[in-house]
Amino acid sequence: MKEVLITSGTSFEGYEIVDYGTYKFTQTILNSNFLKDLGTSIADIATDRRDVYQEKIDEILNETIKNFKEMVGESNYNAVVGFTTGVEVYTNNVTAVVASGTLVSITPVYKSEFEKSNFIRKELYVRNYYDLLVPRASKVVLVSEGKGTKVSVWFNNYNNDDILALKAELQFTNIYGDNITLPDVDFTFDKTNLNLLKSDFVECKLPDRYIKLISSAKVYIKKYVKSSGVYEIDADSIGIEMSESKFRALKVKKGIDAVANYKSDGLVWTCNCGHVNEGGSEECTICGRKQDDMKNSITFNYEPMVEEMKTKEYVIEIKDVLMKYIKDIDASLRMQLLEIMESGINYEKTRGSMKDSVIEKVENLFLGL
Template sequence: MEDIMITSGTSFEGYEISEYGPYRFVQTILSSNFLKEIGSSIADIATDRSSIYQEKLDGAMNEAIKSFKEMAGKTKYNAVVGFHTNVVDYSSNITSVVAAGTLVSIKKEYQSEFEKSVFVRKELYVNNYYDKLVPRAVKIVLASEGKGTRISAWFNNYNMEDIKAIKADIKFTNIYGDEITLTGVDFVFDKTGQSLLKSDYVECKLPDKYIKIISSSKVYIQKYVTSRGVYSCGDDPIDVDLSPLKFKALKMKKGLDAVCNYKSDGLVWTCNCGHVNEGGAEECVICSRKQDEMKNTVSFNYEPMIEEMRQKEYVMEIKDVLMKHIKDIDSGLRMQLLEIMESGLQYEKTRGNMKDTVIEKVENLFLGL
């Protein structure tokens, strides 16, 4: 069994995530009345018997973590992000320790000598896309050593073509809403014929200090060169219509080229890559994602509940709405929803109103983000 790397964060320093897997959890039952025992034995906890309860809890916690590692080790994934443990009181007489996280595949990050230097670095998802089989810009990387700024672009190569170079205009928007455009930037690639192309760094005219205040980017491809010739995209790109938080969540869950949520009206269906396919098509003609794998398997109609939550002001009130519907919600989501509520309640004590954040997390969970 391969060693599993685990973090409570979203990434591993020195590694890049090559594939996102499912969210998984395991649980270890403490006892049928563990929390009730604690509640009725406060005096014991304050004395030398406190170690007994701590040992029970530590043992169950360690067992849950061990079981989670064993479960993860039997999959094709070699790491876990967002790992956390929690004691969950399901009812008055059932309590368990839960270990949960998202399975991922990671590999060591390639770093050039330039990348290994100490510098300001900014990575930006690209907020527009072409709805056709052309190179799709998915990320812009800006870096500065204090002696000028360099830029690199990442492209999805759906056709696995031997793409040698791409000429593009890059439009940046900063936190003040101001725009600046780099025109005719030539991106070249050492490694071609791969599904994800990462260009060499090229010098650009952005001031060093400007990098820190850039908030978004768009890419407009002028031409690209393959072994077969020089091509242009022709059409105008489409802007992404998602909030920054949902856009990031979508990328992390569905892949770097994802730009929208799956939806279908029976006649046509929209893929995560943004392409609208005929209703009878089993897979997307652009990215080859299968429709069945994108369908939301949640049976509960969550939208009326979300709308009711928006009418409330505080997380406690939002939780009351959730509890009203909890029995109708798919069992696999209940624990995650309760964890969102508990986390929101704790943060609201120190950070102020968490209404919007909690509702967005609930909505993202039902959307599979």
């Protein structure tokens, strides 16, 4: 059933009335024996019985309102103004609970983008991490309603520790390559012992309009507090060198904390969380991911082919490189690779060089992104 809005007033905030319908009412007749029990006044009834009668009346009132909404839902209207409820006494001790109002059609009031522009929200994946079993900053959320900026950081909490607070330095880079740093920001958490901790929003000295210019974020953790004490991180963070599109694809495919693609040389293997584990380890000692779950079923070593592709200028030349290797490539990928090449060749006719885009798509295909 469609949603029906109801008000005792004459209008709805954020909506305009585009059509007025008729005045309607519904009623629920009360059992006559029920009314006889009431006597002259509810106030004269013992307290325990009065509560029972009140509950009964409330139940009937809610049922009447529900019936009224269903009636409106079956009409061509989607709202009611001047809505009222009450008890009507008819002859022969017949009493009814009545709901009434005027049916109207409403539509949301158009709000221009200019009017909406005072609210800004930006989410950024964090571009650095610590290769330690500590809270991992994964995402920064910035919001503003035109009256100052607030920031929240999401942390992966691999041990489900009771993290109470955390002090960090935030570094933002804008689209011009300029940096701005927020030192010693204290974050607290409404809920702890969760695998993903979302900090409370904190006011920060960041200009409202600067949010739109920010292109990346890094979080340097100074200290964090658990019920067992205060802990400092005595290690350098590791920066993430990966294109934005590939980085986002990795997050979507492998999890919000993912910072690297799985790889193994038999002696050691790199987990999606970035930690390098011994070859015999079945699961990562940092995040707990299982190696078997990350292994790619693709057997072809694509890296030499991609390196050769990077020496070419145009997609038609990149396709020639692909054709040299295609007989060794897993059959399940051949058609997709050829489609990438044909699409790149066609776009290159009108948009100029598509080399970087095509090579990135080839890499993502082999990486399972």
